[in-house]
Amino acid sequence: MARVVVALGGNALLRRGEPVSASTQRDNIRRAAKALAQLMGEGHQLVITHGNGPQVGLLALQGEAAGKGAFPLDVLGAETEGMIGYVLQQELDNAYAGPAQFATLLTQVEVDPGDAAFRTPRKPVGPVYTEGDARRLAEQRGWAIARDGDAWRRVVASPRPVRILEIDVIRLLVDQGVTVICAGGGGIPVAQRPDGSFVGVEAVIDKDHASGLLAAELKADAFLMLTDVPAVFTDWGAPAQRALGDVTPQDLAALDFAAGSMGPKVQAACDFVNRTGDMAGIGALEDASAILACQAGTRVVPALSR
Incomplete structure (x- = not known):
């Protein structure tokens, strides 16, 4: 049995151009749950994370439209972590035929308040806009x-995760055989005060970096990032684009990829x-099983195991 941390990309849960409605999100989460249930049926122990960029942006807009102002991003992160986790947990329970226990855990992730990301916001959140609408809203x-891509979005600070505060609780649940849904949207961003207490910060942590940290802390056998594209491509969008199969970190260090995607x-x-x-794998949700079997997606492997 392999322990696998699976990170569901925001685009796997809400495809570009789709309305951010409850029914649309549930339909997509149901599709994701079926793919995850297949992995569980193959004997893998899963720990599941997910994106939340569109949902955080929508809740912020709803707060402003109600005339009450938007809640801070750490609170919105907690709300979306609970909301998406609830639907995912329910659909997993519906999709998996065998005996299993599922739990969604609100997860605080510590960041460094001095991180340079606070000076250069780059993390997209919320819906897409035309350039004109985006500039008007920005003003x-x-x-x-x-x-x-072809559109414009709001961007916020995305500091690197330093520490997962609930890692011992997650490890305890995993060791008891519970399928844990945690660190949703990268986790709730918090910083430590000089007196040792914690406070939420205005940021959205990148889900993939937080998930990778989680996978390493849990000593996972594999780390999967599932999205709406089948692999990592060189020259993306150009006639010469090429999907990467087995690659090493050294191979990838020589290539450039979009900072926002x-x-x-x-x-x-x-x-x-x-x-x-x-091994870490990147690819399409429906190819999850094939990625683990080295038959699809991009697999990042150590140089000696190539």
Whole structure:
């Protein structure tokens, strides 16, 4: 039995251009749960994380539209972690035929308040806009904005995760055979005060970096990042684009990837492999089983196991 940390990308739960509605999200989560149930049926022990960028942005907009102002990002992160975790836990329970226990855990993740990411927001959240609408909203609401593919989105600070505060609780549940859903959206960002207490911070942690840290702390045998593309590509979007199969962190270090999309996944995969010597996979949700079997996706492996 392999212990596998599976990170579900935001695009795997809500495809680009789809409405951020409860029914649409449940339909996509149901599809994800079926793929995860297949992995469990093959004997793998899963720990599951997920993205939350579209959901955080929508809740912020809803708060502003109600005239009450948006809650801070750490609170919105906690809300979406509970919301998505609830639906995912329920759909997993429905999809998996065997005996299993599932638990969703709100997870605080410590960040460094001096992280340079607070000076250069880059993490996309919320819906996509035309450039004109994005610039108008940025002026009205004091947002930072950036291009995201063919559209524009709000961007916020995304500091690196330093420590998972609930790691001992997660480890305890996993050791008891519970399938844990945790660190959703990268976890709830918190910082430690000089007196040792913790406080939430205005940021969204990258889910892939937090998931990679989680996988390493749990001594996972594999770390999967599942999204809406079948692999990591060189020259993405160009006629010469090429899917990567087995690659090493050294191979990937010589290539450039978009900071707002594939870049964090590639870096998180390399960090996990360099730290543990185990495999990290990136690919499509429906190929999860094949990625573990080295038959699909991009597999980042140590140089000696190539």
